[in-house]
Amino acid sequence: MKDFEKIDSAVSQLKGIKKVYFIGCGASMSDLYPAYYLIKEKGKSITSKIYTANELIYSKPDDFGTEVLAVIASLGGNTKESVNAIKYAKENEATVIAITGTANSPLTISADFSFIHGFQESYAAKTFKMQIALYISASILNKFDDYEDFELFKNGLTKIDDLIEKSVKLNTPKAELFAKKMKDSSIIYVLSSGASLGVAYSTASFLFMEMQWLPAVTIHTGEYFHGPFELTEKKVPYLLFMNEGSTRHLDARALEFMQRFDAETFVIDAKDFGLGNVISSKVVDFFNPLILTGVMRPFEENLARERNHPLTSRRYMWKLENY
Protein backbone atom coordinates (compact mmCIF):
# COMPACT_ATOMS: atom_id res chain seq x y z
CA MET A 1 0.00 0.00 0.00
CA LYS A 2 1.40 3.36 -0.96
CA ASP A 3 -0.27 5.86 1.33
CA PHE A 4 1.69 9.02 0.57
CA GLU A 5 -0.59 11.25 2.63
CA LYS A 6 0.14 9.19 5.70
CA ILE A 7 3.87 9.60 5.04
CA ASP A 8 3.38 13.37 4.53
CA SER A 9 1.68 13.53 7.90
CA ALA A 10 4.50 11.61 9.63
CA VAL A 11 7.24 13.72 8.04
CA SER A 12 5.42 16.95 8.97
CA GLN A 13 5.79 15.92 12.64
CA LEU A 14 9.57 15.36 12.45
CA LYS A 15 11.83 17.92 14.08
CA GLY A 16 15.59 18.40 14.17
CA ILE A 17 16.48 15.37 12.03
CA LYS A 18 20.04 15.50 10.65
CA LYS A 19 20.83 11.87 9.91
CA VAL A 20 18.77 9.06 8.44
CA TYR A 21 19.75 5.49 9.28
CA PHE A 22 18.36 2.73 7.05
CA ILE A 23 18.29 -0.56 8.94
CA GLY A 24 17.19 -4.04 7.94
CA CYS A 25 18.35 -7.59 7.29
CA GLY A 26 18.97 -9.29 3.96
CA ALA A 27 16.43 -8.49 1.25
CA SER A 28 14.74 -5.88 3.44
CA MET A 29 18.03 -4.02 3.90
CA SER A 30 18.57 -4.16 0.13
CA ASP A 31 15.11 -2.68 -0.39
CA LEU A 32 16.24 0.35 1.63
CA TYR A 33 19.33 0.88 -0.53
CA PRO A 34 17.69 3.23 -3.10
CA ALA A 35 16.35 5.48 -0.32
CA TYR A 36 19.78 5.51 1.36
CA TYR A 37 21.35 6.29 -2.02
CA LEU A 38 18.94 9.17 -2.75
CA ILE A 39 20.10 11.02 0.38
CA LYS A 40 23.73 10.03 -0.27
CA GLU A 41 23.51 11.73 -3.68
CA LYS A 42 21.09 14.61 -3.06
CA GLY A 43 21.49 15.40 0.65
CA LYS A 44 23.26 18.59 1.67
CA SER A 45 22.73 19.03 5.42
CA ILE A 46 21.00 15.63 5.74
CA THR A 47 23.20 12.51 5.61
CA SER A 48 22.39 8.79 5.43
CA LYS A 49 23.86 5.46 6.48
CA ILE A 50 22.77 1.89 5.88
CA TYR A 51 23.22 -1.00 8.33
CA THR A 52 22.43 -4.65 8.58
CA ALA A 53 20.56 -4.63 11.90
CA ASN A 54 22.97 -6.69 14.00
CA GLU A 55 25.98 -4.58 13.03
CA LEU A 56 24.19 -1.46 14.24
CA ILE A 57 23.24 -3.03 17.56
CA TYR A 58 26.76 -4.27 18.30
CA SER A 59 28.85 -1.44 16.81
CA LYS A 60 26.79 1.31 18.52
CA PRO A 61 27.75 4.30 16.33
CA ASP A 62 28.50 7.44 18.35
CA ASP A 63 26.13 9.80 16.54
CA PHE A 64 23.04 7.62 17.01
CA GLY A 65 20.63 9.72 19.08
CA THR A 66 17.97 12.40 19.01
CA GLU A 67 19.00 13.79 15.61
CA VAL A 68 18.49 10.39 13.98
CA LEU A 69 15.54 9.12 11.99
CA ALA A 70 15.78 5.31 11.89
CA VAL A 71 13.90 3.73 8.97
CA ILE A 72 13.63 0.01 9.74
CA ALA A 73 12.19 -2.51 7.29
CA SER A 74 11.17 -6.14 7.62
CA LEU A 75 9.08 -8.31 5.31
CA GLY A 76 6.94 -9.91 8.00
CA GLY A 77 7.66 -7.60 10.91
CA ASN A 78 9.23 -10.10 13.30
CA THR A 79 12.87 -10.45 12.12
CA LYS A 80 14.65 -10.76 15.46
CA GLU A 81 17.61 -8.45 14.72
CA SER A 82 15.34 -5.75 13.27
CA VAL A 83 13.01 -5.87 16.27
CA ASN A 84 16.11 -5.50 18.50
CA ALA A 85 17.24 -2.57 16.35
CA ILE A 86 13.95 -0.77 17.02
CA LYS A 87 14.41 -1.36 20.73
CA TYR A 88 17.97 -0.01 20.47
CA ALA A 89 16.77 3.01 18.48
CA LYS A 90 14.07 3.89 20.99
CA GLU A 91 16.47 3.50 23.93
CA ASN A 92 18.76 5.98 22.20
CA GLU A 93 15.93 8.45 21.58
CA ALA A 94 15.92 8.20 17.80
CA THR A 95 12.65 8.61 15.91
CA VAL A 96 11.60 5.31 14.34
CA ILE A 97 9.68 4.57 11.15
CA ALA A 98 8.87 0.90 10.53
CA ILE A 99 8.06 -0.48 7.07
CA THR A 100 6.62 -3.96 7.20
CA GLY A 101 3.97 -6.34 5.91
CA THR A 102 2.00 -6.95 9.07
CA ALA A 103 0.11 -4.46 11.20
CA ASN A 104 0.55 -5.02 14.95
CA SER A 105 3.73 -7.03 14.43
CA PRO A 106 6.60 -6.63 16.94
CA LEU A 107 8.19 -4.18 14.47
CA THR A 108 5.23 -1.79 14.38
CA ILE A 109 4.38 -1.86 18.08
CA SER A 110 7.40 0.11 19.27
CA ALA A 111 7.81 2.34 16.19
CA ASP A 112 6.76 6.00 16.19
CA PHE A 113 5.25 5.61 12.73
CA SER A 114 4.62 2.51 10.69
CA PHE A 115 3.71 1.85 7.09
CA ILE A 116 2.40 -1.42 5.74
CA HIS A 117 3.54 -2.57 2.30
CA GLY A 118 1.47 -5.09 0.33
CA PHE A 119 4.29 -7.29 -0.92
CA GLN A 120 2.10 -10.13 -2.23
CA GLU A 121 -0.41 -8.04 -4.19
CA SER A 122 1.33 -7.70 -7.59
CA TYR A 123 4.70 -7.33 -9.31
CA ALA A 124 4.60 -3.60 -8.62
CA ALA A 125 3.88 -4.36 -4.96
CA LYS A 126 7.24 -6.18 -4.71
CA THR A 127 8.69 -2.66 -4.85
CA PHE A 128 6.40 -0.99 -2.28
CA LYS A 129 8.97 -1.32 0.53
CA MET A 130 11.42 0.50 -1.76
CA GLN A 131 8.85 3.08 -2.84
CA ILE A 132 7.75 3.91 0.71
CA ALA A 133 11.39 4.31 1.79
CA LEU A 134 12.19 6.41 -1.30
CA TYR A 135 9.24 8.69 -0.64
CA ILE A 136 10.34 9.10 2.98
CA SER A 137 13.83 10.14 1.80
CA ALA A 138 12.47 12.54 -0.81
CA SER A 139 10.14 14.09 1.78
CA ILE A 140 12.96 14.47 4.31
CA LEU A 141 15.12 16.17 1.67
CA ASN A 142 12.19 18.39 0.73
CA LYS A 143 11.57 19.41 4.32
CA PHE A 144 15.14 19.88 5.57
CA ASP A 145 17.23 20.40 2.41
CA ASP A 146 14.91 22.22 -0.07
CA TYR A 147 15.00 19.29 -2.50
CA GLU A 148 14.16 20.96 -5.79
CA ASP A 149 12.96 17.84 -7.62
CA PHE A 150 10.43 16.72 -5.00
CA GLU A 151 7.32 17.26 -7.15
CA LEU A 152 8.91 15.40 -10.09
CA PHE A 153 9.78 12.59 -7.70
CA LYS A 154 6.27 12.36 -6.29
CA ASN A 155 4.80 12.45 -9.76
CA GLY A 156 7.08 9.60 -10.85
CA LEU A 157 5.87 7.41 -8.00
CA THR A 158 2.28 7.73 -9.23
CA LYS A 159 3.29 6.40 -12.66
CA ILE A 160 5.79 3.66 -11.95
CA ASP A 161 3.38 0.85 -10.97
CA ASP A 162 1.71 0.76 -14.38
CA LEU A 163 5.07 0.73 -16.12
CA ILE A 164 6.25 -2.18 -13.95
CA GLU A 165 3.16 -4.30 -14.67
CA LYS A 166 3.36 -3.57 -18.41
CA SER A 167 7.10 -4.27 -18.54
CA VAL A 168 6.80 -7.60 -16.73
CA LYS A 169 4.46 -8.84 -19.47
CA LEU A 170 6.72 -7.58 -22.26
CA ASN A 171 9.68 -9.33 -20.74
CA THR A 172 8.22 -12.81 -20.25
CA PRO A 173 9.89 -14.43 -23.30
CA LYS A 174 13.28 -13.15 -22.13
CA ALA A 175 12.65 -14.56 -18.65
CA GLU A 176 11.80 -17.98 -20.11
CA LEU A 177 14.97 -18.01 -22.21
CA PHE A 178 17.05 -17.01 -19.18
CA ALA A 179 15.62 -19.89 -17.15
CA LYS A 180 16.26 -22.47 -19.89
CA LYS A 181 19.84 -21.34 -20.40
CA MET A 182 20.60 -21.04 -16.68
CA LYS A 183 19.00 -24.36 -15.73
CA ASP A 184 22.25 -26.28 -15.19
CA SER A 185 24.62 -23.45 -14.39
CA SER A 186 26.59 -23.68 -11.14
CA ILE A 187 27.31 -19.95 -10.72
CA ILE A 188 26.15 -16.52 -11.88
CA TYR A 189 27.64 -13.02 -11.66
CA VAL A 190 25.19 -10.17 -11.04
CA LEU A 191 26.16 -6.58 -11.83
CA SER A 192 24.78 -3.07 -11.54
CA SER A 193 25.67 0.44 -10.31
CA GLY A 194 24.18 3.57 -8.76
CA ALA A 195 20.84 3.20 -6.99
CA SER A 196 20.51 -0.35 -8.37
CA LEU A 197 23.52 -1.86 -6.60
CA GLY A 198 21.08 -3.11 -3.95
CA VAL A 199 19.05 -4.86 -6.67
CA ALA A 200 22.15 -6.74 -7.83
CA TYR A 201 23.03 -7.64 -4.22
CA SER A 202 19.49 -8.72 -3.42
CA THR A 203 19.10 -10.79 -6.59
CA ALA A 204 22.45 -12.53 -6.06
CA SER A 205 22.19 -13.09 -2.31
CA PHE A 206 18.53 -13.86 -1.78
CA LEU A 207 16.83 -14.81 -5.04
CA PHE A 208 19.79 -16.91 -6.26
CA MET A 209 21.74 -18.03 -3.18
CA GLU A 210 18.94 -18.28 -0.63
CA MET A 211 15.99 -19.31 -2.81
CA GLN A 212 17.76 -21.29 -5.56
CA TRP A 213 20.92 -22.46 -3.75
CA LEU A 214 22.82 -21.08 -6.74
CA PRO A 215 26.17 -19.40 -5.89
CA ALA A 216 26.06 -15.79 -7.06
CA VAL A 217 28.62 -12.99 -6.95
CA THR A 218 27.57 -9.31 -6.73
CA ILE A 219 29.83 -6.91 -8.67
CA HIS A 220 29.60 -3.13 -9.09
CA THR A 221 30.05 -2.36 -12.81
CA GLY A 222 32.62 0.29 -11.86
CA GLU A 223 34.61 -2.25 -9.84
CA TYR A 224 34.36 -4.99 -12.47
CA PHE A 225 37.31 -3.62 -14.47
CA HIS A 226 39.57 -3.50 -11.42
CA GLY A 227 39.70 -7.25 -10.92
CA PRO A 228 36.60 -9.45 -11.34
CA PHE A 229 36.57 -9.05 -15.15
CA GLU A 230 39.45 -11.57 -15.18
CA LEU A 231 36.81 -14.32 -14.81
CA THR A 232 34.91 -13.28 -17.94
CA GLU A 233 35.14 -15.98 -20.59
CA LYS A 234 33.02 -17.64 -23.23
CA LYS A 235 29.75 -19.02 -21.75
CA VAL A 236 30.30 -17.72 -18.18
CA PRO A 237 26.85 -16.37 -17.13
CA TYR A 238 26.34 -12.71 -16.24
CA LEU A 239 23.14 -10.91 -15.29
CA LEU A 240 23.55 -7.18 -15.87
CA PHE A 241 21.00 -4.68 -14.53
CA MET A 242 21.44 -1.60 -16.71
CA ASN A 243 20.40 1.80 -15.38
CA GLU A 244 19.02 4.76 -17.24
CA GLY A 245 20.64 8.01 -16.09
CA SER A 246 23.96 9.04 -14.62
CA THR A 247 25.77 5.72 -14.13
CA ARG A 248 24.59 4.15 -17.41
CA HIS A 249 28.07 4.58 -18.90
CA LEU A 250 29.52 2.23 -16.25
CA ASP A 251 26.95 -0.47 -17.05
CA ALA A 252 27.35 -0.05 -20.82
CA ARG A 253 31.11 -0.36 -20.55
CA ALA A 254 30.71 -3.68 -18.68
CA LEU A 255 28.26 -4.92 -21.33
CA GLU A 256 30.68 -4.09 -24.12
CA PHE A 257 33.42 -6.10 -22.41
CA MET A 258 31.19 -9.15 -21.77
CA GLN A 259 30.02 -9.17 -25.37
CA ARG A 260 33.55 -8.81 -26.69
CA PHE A 261 34.58 -11.97 -24.84
CA ASP A 262 31.40 -13.86 -25.62
CA ALA A 263 30.17 -14.35 -22.06
CA GLU A 264 26.60 -15.67 -21.60
CA THR A 265 25.19 -12.22 -20.91
CA PHE A 266 21.62 -11.58 -19.76
CA VAL A 267 20.62 -7.93 -19.68
CA ILE A 268 17.70 -6.30 -17.90
CA ASP A 269 17.81 -2.71 -19.09
CA ALA A 270 15.59 0.04 -17.67
CA LYS A 271 15.82 1.83 -21.02
CA ASP A 272 14.14 -1.09 -22.83
CA PHE A 273 10.97 -0.37 -20.85
CA GLY A 274 10.93 3.33 -21.61
CA LEU A 275 11.64 4.40 -18.03
CA GLY A 276 12.92 7.75 -19.28
CA ASN A 277 9.69 8.43 -21.17
CA VAL A 278 7.67 8.23 -17.98
CA ILE A 279 10.08 9.57 -15.36
CA SER A 280 11.89 12.93 -15.51
CA SER A 281 15.62 12.73 -16.22
CA LYS A 282 16.18 14.75 -13.04
CA VAL A 283 15.00 11.88 -10.85
CA VAL A 284 15.28 8.84 -13.14
CA ASP A 285 18.43 7.53 -11.37
CA PHE A 286 16.35 6.61 -8.33
CA PHE A 287 13.56 4.86 -10.25
CA ASN A 288 15.83 2.27 -11.89
CA PRO A 289 15.72 -0.13 -8.91
CA LEU A 290 11.91 -0.15 -9.03
CA ILE A 291 11.55 -1.19 -12.67
CA LEU A 292 14.51 -3.60 -12.49
CA THR A 293 13.19 -5.33 -9.35
CA GLY A 294 9.70 -5.71 -10.81
CA VAL A 295 10.94 -7.09 -14.11
CA MET A 296 13.39 -9.46 -12.40
CA ARG A 297 10.73 -11.50 -10.61
CA PRO A 298 9.53 -13.58 -13.60
CA PHE A 299 13.18 -14.47 -14.31
CA GLU A 300 13.27 -16.03 -10.88
CA GLU A 301 9.88 -17.74 -11.14
CA ASN A 302 10.84 -19.30 -14.47
CA LEU A 303 14.20 -20.39 -13.10
CA ALA A 304 12.52 -22.04 -10.10
CA ARG A 305 10.25 -24.00 -12.47
CA GLU A 306 13.07 -25.06 -14.82
CA ARG A 307 15.27 -26.17 -11.93
CA ASN A 308 12.36 -27.81 -10.13
CA HIS A 309 13.34 -25.87 -7.02
CA PRO A 310 10.44 -23.85 -5.55
CA LEU A 311 11.29 -20.36 -4.30
CA THR A 312 10.01 -21.42 -0.90
CA SER A 313 12.46 -24.32 -0.35
CA ARG A 314 14.86 -23.84 2.54
CA ARG A 315 17.45 -26.02 4.23
CA TYR A 316 17.73 -23.96 7.41
CA MET A 317 15.56 -20.85 7.40
CA TRP A 318 12.33 -21.26 9.41
CA LYS A 319 13.58 -24.67 10.57
CA LEU A 320 16.29 -23.94 13.10
CA GLU A 321 15.89 -21.99 16.29
CA ASN A 322 18.32 -19.17 17.12
CA TYR A 323 19.11 -18.42 13.46
Added chain:
Amino acid sequence: MKDFEKIDSAVSQLKGIKKVYFIGCGASMSDLYPAYYLIKEKGKSITSKIYTANELIYSKPDDFGTEVLAVIASLGGNTKESVNAIKYAKENEATVIAITGTANSPLTISADFSFIHGFQESYAAKTFKMQIALYISASILNKFDDYEDFELFKNGLTKIDDLIEKSVKLNTPKAELFAKKMKDSSIIYVLSSGASLGVAYSTASFLFMEMQWLPAVTIHTGEYFHGPFELTEKKVPYLLFMNEGSTRHLDARALEFMQRFDAETFVIDAKDFGLGNVISSKVVDFFNPLILTGVMRPFEENLARERNHPLTSRRYMWKLENY
Protein backbone atom coordinates in the same frame (compact mmCIF):
# COMPACT_ATOMS: atom_id res chain seq x y z
CA MET B 1 56.13 4.81 4.72
CA LYS B 2 54.16 5.97 7.71
CA ASP B 3 55.07 9.60 8.17
CA PHE B 4 52.58 10.70 10.81
CA GLU B 5 54.17 14.11 11.29
CA LYS B 6 53.61 14.89 7.63
CA ILE B 7 49.94 13.92 8.05
CA ASP B 8 49.70 16.07 11.20
CA SER B 9 51.03 18.99 9.22
CA ALA B 10 48.51 18.46 6.39
CA VAL B 11 45.55 18.10 8.76
CA SER B 12 46.59 21.24 10.67
CA GLN B 13 46.10 23.20 7.42
CA LEU B 14 42.55 21.94 6.79
CA LYS B 15 39.68 24.33 7.37
CA GLY B 16 35.90 23.95 7.34
CA ILE B 17 35.84 20.24 6.47
CA LYS B 18 32.47 18.60 7.17
CA LYS B 19 32.50 15.53 4.93
CA VAL B 20 35.22 13.06 4.03
CA TYR B 21 34.91 11.17 0.74
CA PHE B 22 37.03 8.03 0.33
CA ILE B 23 37.60 7.30 -3.34
CA GLY B 24 39.47 4.55 -5.15
CA CYS B 25 39.12 1.55 -7.43
CA GLY B 26 39.16 -2.13 -6.51
CA ALA B 27 41.72 -3.10 -3.87
CA SER B 28 42.63 0.54 -3.26
CA MET B 29 39.00 1.42 -2.51
CA SER B 30 38.85 -1.56 -0.12
CA ASP B 31 41.97 -0.28 1.64
CA LEU B 32 40.07 2.93 2.41
CA TYR B 33 37.14 1.06 3.97
CA PRO B 34 38.50 1.01 7.57
CA ALA B 35 39.09 4.80 7.48
CA TYR B 36 35.59 5.35 6.06
CA TYR B 37 34.21 3.05 8.77
CA LEU B 38 36.04 4.86 11.59
CA ILE B 39 34.26 8.12 10.74
CA LYS B 40 30.97 6.27 10.13
CA GLU B 41 31.15 4.90 13.68
CA LYS B 42 32.87 7.70 15.60
CA GLY B 43 31.98 10.87 13.68
CA LYS B 44 29.51 13.32 15.17
CA SER B 45 29.61 16.47 13.03
CA ILE B 46 31.96 14.86 10.47
CA THR B 47 30.46 12.30 8.06
CA SER B 48 32.01 9.93 5.52
CA LYS B 49 31.16 8.26 2.22
CA ILE B 50 33.01 5.72 0.10
CA TYR B 51 32.93 5.58 -3.71
CA THR B 52 34.42 3.56 -6.51
CA ALA B 53 35.93 6.40 -8.54
CA ASN B 54 33.82 6.11 -11.68
CA GLU B 55 30.54 6.16 -9.76
CA LEU B 56 31.54 9.44 -8.11
CA ILE B 57 32.48 11.05 -11.41
CA TYR B 58 29.23 10.09 -13.13
CA SER B 59 26.76 10.39 -10.24
CA LYS B 60 28.06 13.83 -9.18
CA PRO B 61 26.71 13.97 -5.59
CA ASP B 62 25.16 17.34 -4.70
CA ASP B 63 27.16 18.01 -1.54
CA PHE B 64 30.57 17.56 -3.17
CA GLY B 65 32.30 20.93 -2.80
CA THR B 66 34.37 23.15 -0.54
CA GLU B 67 33.39 21.34 2.68
CA VAL B 68 34.72 18.05 1.31
CA LEU B 69 38.03 16.36 1.97
CA ALA B 70 38.59 13.78 -0.78
CA VAL B 71 41.00 10.99 0.17
CA ILE B 72 41.94 9.20 -3.04
CA ALA B 73 44.09 6.06 -3.13
CA SER B 74 45.78 4.17 -5.93
CA LEU B 75 48.48 1.49 -5.79
CA GLY B 76 50.65 2.87 -8.58
CA GLY B 77 49.20 6.36 -8.90
CA ASN B 78 47.96 6.19 -12.48
CA THR B 79 44.60 4.36 -12.27
CA LYS B 80 42.62 6.26 -14.89
CA GLU B 81 39.33 6.61 -12.98
CA SER B 82 41.13 7.73 -9.81
CA VAL B 83 43.14 10.34 -11.71
CA ASN B 84 39.85 11.59 -13.21
CA ALA B 85 38.35 11.67 -9.71
CA ILE B 86 41.14 13.99 -8.54
CA LYS B 87 40.46 16.26 -11.50
CA TYR B 88 36.75 16.21 -10.66
CA ALA B 89 37.48 16.93 -6.99
CA LYS B 90 39.71 19.90 -7.78
CA GLU B 91 37.19 21.34 -10.26
CA ASN B 92 34.60 21.19 -7.48
CA GLU B 93 36.91 22.90 -4.99
CA ALA B 94 37.32 19.97 -2.63
CA THR B 95 40.60 19.49 -0.76
CA VAL B 96 42.43 16.42 -2.05
CA ILE B 97 44.75 13.99 -0.28
CA ALA B 98 46.33 11.32 -2.48
CA ILE B 99 47.72 8.05 -1.11
CA THR B 100 49.82 6.20 -3.64
CA GLY B 101 53.00 4.23 -4.28
CA THR B 102 54.76 6.57 -6.66
CA ALA B 103 55.91 10.14 -6.09
CA ASN B 104 55.26 12.44 -9.06
CA SER B 105 52.60 10.11 -10.48
CA PRO B 106 49.49 11.63 -12.13
CA LEU B 107 47.67 11.08 -8.82
CA THR B 108 50.08 13.16 -6.73
CA ILE B 109 50.59 16.01 -9.19
CA SER B 110 47.13 17.54 -8.80
CA ALA B 111 46.56 16.64 -5.13
CA ASP B 112 46.84 19.21 -2.35
CA PHE B 113 48.70 16.72 -0.18
CA SER B 114 50.14 13.35 -1.03
CA PHE B 115 51.49 10.47 0.98
CA ILE B 116 53.55 7.62 -0.40
CA HIS B 117 52.99 4.11 0.96
CA GLY B 118 55.70 1.46 0.61
CA PHE B 119 53.51 -1.46 -0.43
CA GLN B 120 56.35 -3.81 -1.43
CA GLU B 121 58.54 -3.40 1.65
CA SER B 122 57.08 -6.03 4.03
CA TYR B 123 53.87 -7.74 5.14
CA ALA B 124 53.15 -4.81 7.44
CA ALA B 125 53.67 -2.45 4.49
CA LYS B 126 50.75 -4.12 2.68
CA THR B 127 48.62 -2.25 5.22
CA PHE B 128 50.29 1.18 4.93
CA LYS B 129 47.60 2.51 2.57
CA MET B 130 45.05 1.51 5.24
CA GLN B 131 47.13 2.90 8.09
CA ILE B 132 47.70 6.27 6.41
CA ALA B 133 43.98 6.59 5.66
CA LEU B 134 43.05 5.51 9.20
CA TYR B 135 45.41 8.06 10.70
CA ILE B 136 43.92 10.77 8.48
CA SER B 137 40.41 9.87 9.72
CA ALA B 138 41.49 9.77 13.36
CA SER B 139 43.22 13.16 12.97
CA ILE B 140 40.16 14.69 11.30
CA LEU B 141 37.95 13.41 14.13
CA ASN B 142 40.44 14.74 16.66
CA LYS B 143 40.51 18.17 15.05
CA PHE B 144 36.83 18.67 14.24
CA ASP B 145 34.96 16.26 16.55
CA ASP B 146 37.08 16.07 19.75
CA TYR B 147 37.82 12.37 19.23
CA GLU B 148 38.59 11.21 22.75
CA ASP B 149 40.57 8.09 21.78
CA PHE B 150 43.02 9.80 19.44
CA GLU B 151 46.13 9.19 21.56
CA LEU B 152 45.24 5.51 22.01
CA PHE B 153 44.73 5.27 18.26
CA LYS B 154 48.07 6.88 17.46
CA ASN B 155 49.81 4.68 20.00
CA GLY B 156 48.27 1.57 18.43
CA LEU B 157 49.63 2.50 15.01
CA THR B 158 53.17 2.53 16.40
CA LYS B 159 52.76 -1.05 17.64
CA ILE B 160 50.82 -2.81 14.91
CA ASP B 161 53.65 -3.42 12.40
CA ASP B 162 55.61 -5.65 14.78
CA LEU B 163 52.49 -7.62 15.61
CA ILE B 164 51.74 -8.16 11.91
CA GLU B 165 55.25 -9.42 11.11
CA LYS B 166 55.25 -11.74 14.14
CA SER B 167 51.76 -13.05 13.37
CA VAL B 168 52.56 -13.80 9.73
CA LYS B 169 55.33 -16.15 10.87
CA LEU B 170 53.14 -17.84 13.46
CA ASN B 171 50.46 -18.46 10.88
CA THR B 172 52.55 -20.04 8.13
CA PRO B 173 51.53 -23.69 8.83
CA LYS B 174 47.86 -22.68 8.67
CA ALA B 175 48.44 -20.89 5.35
CA GLU B 176 50.10 -24.01 3.91
CA LEU B 177 47.21 -26.21 5.00
CA PHE B 178 44.70 -23.76 3.51
CA ALA B 179 46.50 -23.84 0.16
CA LYS B 180 46.64 -27.64 0.04
CA LYS B 181 42.96 -28.02 0.89
CA MET B 182 41.82 -25.25 -1.46
CA LYS B 183 43.97 -26.35 -4.40
CA ASP B 184 41.14 -27.86 -6.46
CA SER B 185 38.18 -25.93 -5.13
CA SER B 186 36.02 -24.08 -7.66
CA ILE B 187 34.52 -21.51 -5.27
CA ILE B 188 35.06 -19.91 -1.86
CA TYR B 189 32.88 -17.79 0.45
CA VAL B 190 34.63 -15.00 2.34
CA LEU B 191 33.03 -13.46 5.44
CA SER B 192 33.62 -10.70 7.95
CA SER B 193 31.94 -7.71 9.62
CA GLY B 194 32.61 -4.25 11.02
CA ALA B 195 35.79 -2.50 9.87
CA SER B 196 36.96 -5.74 8.21
CA LEU B 197 34.17 -6.03 5.64
CA GLY B 198 36.56 -4.39 3.16
CA VAL B 199 39.15 -7.11 3.88
CA ALA B 200 36.60 -9.81 2.99
CA TYR B 201 35.61 -7.91 -0.17
CA SER B 202 39.21 -7.30 -1.18
CA THR B 203 40.30 -10.89 -0.55
CA ALA B 204 37.34 -12.31 -2.49
CA SER B 205 37.35 -9.85 -5.39
CA PHE B 206 41.04 -9.22 -5.97
CA LEU B 207 43.18 -11.89 -4.33
CA PHE B 208 40.84 -14.74 -5.34
CA MET B 209 38.88 -13.58 -8.40
CA GLU B 210 41.44 -11.32 -10.05
CA MET B 211 44.71 -12.98 -9.07
CA GLN B 212 43.65 -16.64 -8.84
CA TRP B 213 40.63 -16.71 -11.21
CA LEU B 214 38.76 -18.40 -8.36
CA PRO B 215 35.08 -17.36 -8.00
CA ALA B 216 34.56 -15.87 -4.54
CA VAL B 217 31.49 -14.50 -2.79
CA THR B 218 31.74 -11.76 -0.13
CA ILE B 219 29.24 -12.09 2.73
CA HIS B 220 28.73 -9.91 5.82
CA THR B 221 28.47 -12.24 8.84
CA GLY B 222 25.33 -10.35 9.93
CA GLU B 223 23.73 -10.90 6.52
CA TYR B 224 24.77 -14.57 6.29
CA PHE B 225 21.80 -15.74 8.37
CA HIS B 226 19.29 -13.89 6.22
CA GLY B 227 19.89 -15.96 3.10
CA PRO B 228 23.39 -17.06 2.04
CA PHE B 229 23.69 -19.60 4.89
CA GLU B 230 21.40 -21.83 2.80
CA LEU B 231 24.49 -22.80 0.77
CA THR B 232 26.42 -24.05 3.80
CA GLU B 233 26.98 -27.79 3.57
CA LYS B 234 29.62 -30.38 4.30
CA LYS B 235 32.94 -29.51 2.59
CA VAL B 236 31.83 -26.16 1.11
CA PRO B 237 34.82 -23.82 1.71
CA TYR B 238 34.50 -20.69 3.85
CA LEU B 239 37.17 -18.19 4.84
CA LEU B 240 36.07 -16.29 7.93
CA PHE B 241 37.91 -13.17 9.11
CA MET B 242 37.07 -12.87 12.81
CA ASN B 243 37.27 -9.49 14.51
CA GLU B 244 38.18 -8.67 18.06
CA GLY B 245 35.84 -6.05 19.53
CA SER B 246 32.25 -4.98 19.00
CA THR B 247 31.12 -7.13 16.07
CA ARG B 248 32.88 -10.32 17.22
CA HIS B 249 29.55 -11.84 18.22
CA LEU B 250 28.37 -11.70 14.57
CA ASP B 251 31.50 -13.51 13.36
CA ALA B 252 31.36 -16.10 16.16
CA ARG B 253 27.73 -16.87 15.40
CA ALA B 254 28.63 -17.55 11.75
CA LEU B 255 31.51 -19.81 12.83
CA GLU B 256 29.23 -21.82 15.10
CA PHE B 257 26.82 -22.41 12.22
CA MET B 258 29.55 -23.45 9.75
CA GLN B 259 31.02 -25.87 12.25
CA ARG B 260 27.62 -27.35 13.09
CA PHE B 261 27.10 -28.22 9.42
CA ASP B 262 30.66 -29.37 8.85
CA ALA B 263 31.62 -26.82 6.20
CA GLU B 264 35.33 -26.61 5.24
CA THR B 265 35.94 -23.59 7.46
CA PHE B 266 39.19 -21.60 7.47
CA VAL B 267 39.41 -18.99 10.20
CA ILE B 268 41.77 -16.03 10.48
CA ASP B 269 41.04 -14.61 13.91
CA ALA B 270 42.51 -11.34 15.19
CA LYS B 271 42.24 -12.70 18.73
CA ASP B 272 44.63 -15.58 17.94
CA PHE B 273 47.39 -13.01 17.43
CA GLY B 274 46.75 -11.17 20.68
CA LEU B 275 45.52 -7.99 18.99
CA GLY B 276 43.70 -7.02 22.18
CA ASN B 277 46.88 -7.32 24.25
CA VAL B 278 48.60 -4.69 22.14
CA ILE B 279 45.74 -2.37 21.15
CA SER B 280 43.32 -0.68 23.57
CA SER B 281 39.78 -2.09 23.55
CA LYS B 282 38.54 1.45 22.86
CA VAL B 283 40.07 1.44 19.37
CA VAL B 284 40.62 -2.26 18.65
CA ASP B 285 37.66 -2.44 16.22
CA PHE B 286 39.60 -0.38 13.69
CA PHE B 287 42.85 -2.36 13.94
CA ASN B 288 41.31 -5.70 12.93
CA PRO B 289 41.63 -5.03 9.17
CA LEU B 290 45.36 -4.37 9.59
CA ILE B 291 46.25 -7.64 11.30
CA LEU B 292 43.83 -9.66 9.13
CA THR B 293 45.20 -8.20 5.87
CA GLY B 294 48.80 -8.81 6.88
CA VAL B 295 48.18 -12.38 7.98
CA MET B 296 46.12 -13.16 4.85
CA ARG B 297 48.97 -12.61 2.39
CA PRO B 298 50.83 -15.92 2.99
CA PHE B 299 47.53 -17.76 2.46
CA GLU B 300 47.45 -16.25 -0.99
CA GLU B 301 51.12 -16.86 -1.76
CA ASN B 302 50.80 -20.51 -0.77
CA LEU B 303 47.61 -20.90 -2.80
CA ALA B 304 49.31 -19.41 -5.87
CA ARG B 305 52.13 -21.94 -5.53
CA GLU B 306 49.81 -24.93 -4.97
CA ARG B 307 47.64 -23.97 -7.93
CA ASN B 308 50.63 -23.12 -10.08
CA HIS B 309 49.00 -19.78 -10.83
CA PRO B 310 51.30 -16.80 -10.06
CA LEU B 311 49.64 -13.79 -8.41
CA THR B 312 50.80 -11.72 -11.37
CA SER B 313 48.95 -13.70 -14.08
CA ARG B 314 46.24 -11.74 -15.89
CA ARG B 315 44.01 -12.42 -18.86
CA TYR B 316 43.03 -8.81 -19.51
CA MET B 317 44.53 -6.37 -17.01
CA TRP B 318 47.58 -4.50 -18.36
CA LYS B 319 46.94 -6.11 -21.77
CA LEU B 320 43.92 -4.32 -23.18
CA GLU B 321 43.62 -0.64 -23.84
CA ASN B 322 40.60 1.30 -22.56
CA TYR B 323 40.00 -1.06 -19.61
